[in-house]
């Protein structure tokens with residue numbers, strides 16, 4: 001189909017780029033406006049040695065069929081490497097494996113009966129498909145009722161606090177159900193070993209493939225273009241007809257510009273949509289405003305030595321100033337990075353937390369004594385480079401009965417659509433679901449434009 005219709009897309013993460021790609025395939029002219037100076041959103045990368053590394057640690061699960069199918073469509077299927085993951089728990093100076101059912105049975109922080117109970121919980125949750133009962137109860141309430149205090153304190157409660165801070169008690173059980181389900185999809189064989197996928201060459205390979213196809217199809221792709229506000233029709237104030245984007249005065253090529261569109265898709269967080277389109281009021285705006293986000297903060301270390309043998313180490317101990325250490329090179333070997341070890345020291349916190357605003361050296365100074373609790377030999381001389389990566393909308397906090405507040409893709413303003421992490425439910429956000437939602441929004445916009 002050939003159409004002269006022009007779609008504006010706010011955000012060049014995976015939702016925005018996928019929506020653009022799908023709409024372009026339908027014959028639409030697309031413009032993607034990205035605030036940052038790079039593409040990929042939360043899955044963006046930085047160049048490192050002769051390859052790339054993600055701002056935040058990334059991998060794919062067995063159930064991530066949308067992004068895997070997209071990779072196949074773009075000829076990237078052979079880039080995916082399925083690698084055994086090494087997950088562990090830091091507990092009182094020890095690093096405990098947390099990979100197979102046998103590890104669970106040996107998991108010293110819990111009594112034997114509670115280890116069995118935790119294993120049964122995993123088995124049960126994997127088989128449950130009806131998530132609705134789990135959205136009516138918080139994870140804390142469910143865990144205390146069915147698993148008891150010890151499992152809550154030493155495992156789930158600690159992990160929930162790590163991810164959601166003082167909002168942890170409000171998180172609905174459906175979120176935890178989704179996490180267990182997705183991890184179960186990546187377990188294989190009698191050993192139930194988890195295998196996770198990583199694209200050889202990093203997620204940049206997927207971003208580049210999308211950009212290449214978009215450019216070949218004539219898409220207008222602009223970075224460094226923060227969208228400031230939507231433009232509405234003078235006669236129909238409820239109808240969006242364009243966007244104002246860019247920085248500085250209205251001076252043509254480099255300054256702010258007004259652009260006309262037949263439809264606009266916003267893939268930015270909910271609060272950003274409300275800033276860009278303050279005309280949105282009522283329950284739709286209230287529901288978006290009610291969602292709180294935890295910010296993501298990663299200190300990426302390029303190190304001469306390895307910190308531990310674990311890929312993903314949960315740190316449930318709140319005396320640490322971080323919640324996990326993800327040693328990427330215990331997954332993708334150091335040979336990919338000229339023998340260096342790539343270590344993310346990870347935090348989820350409130351954007352008001354002072355750590356969220358610290359620079360690399362300051363964070364490293366704060367973290368070093370705690371990294372030495374994991375490996376006493378660690379010292380700052382190991383570290384050749386540091387990068388600090390931040391995202392203030394790292395993780396939406398999904399509270400009880402969220403299905404009743406799930407924002408529609410069609411906003412109250414005609415011609416303006418929303419496609420972001422707040423519409424991924426009951427699963428948790430991820431690149432797979434960003435692709436899914438990009439494909440979905442493209443179908444909805446197409447239907448409306450064909451009918452309208």
Ligand SMILES: Cc1cc2nc3c(=O)[nH]c(=O)nc-3n(C[C@H](O)[C@H](O)[C@H](O)COP(=O)(O)OP(=O)(O)OC[C@H]3O[C@@H](n4cnc5c(N)ncnc54)[C@H](O)[C@@H]3O)c2cc1C
Pocket residue numbers: 010011012013014015016033034035036040041042043056057058059060225226227228267268269272276296391394395419420421429430431432434
């Ligand atoms: C710490 C961390 C670890 C993660 N690990 C994984 C993982 O292992 N596997 C996985 O699949 N997923 C993972 N994710 C999640 C995954 O990266 C995201 O779900 C996905 O990339 C989101 O894509 P998106 O396009 O919906 O949103 P985003 O990537 O957030 O894209 C939105 C874009 O909109 C832009 N924008 C915002 N406001 C404006 C504006 N006013 N004008 C123009 N542009 C604007 C932003 O700059 C951004 O680029 C992780 C995320 C984090 C934070």
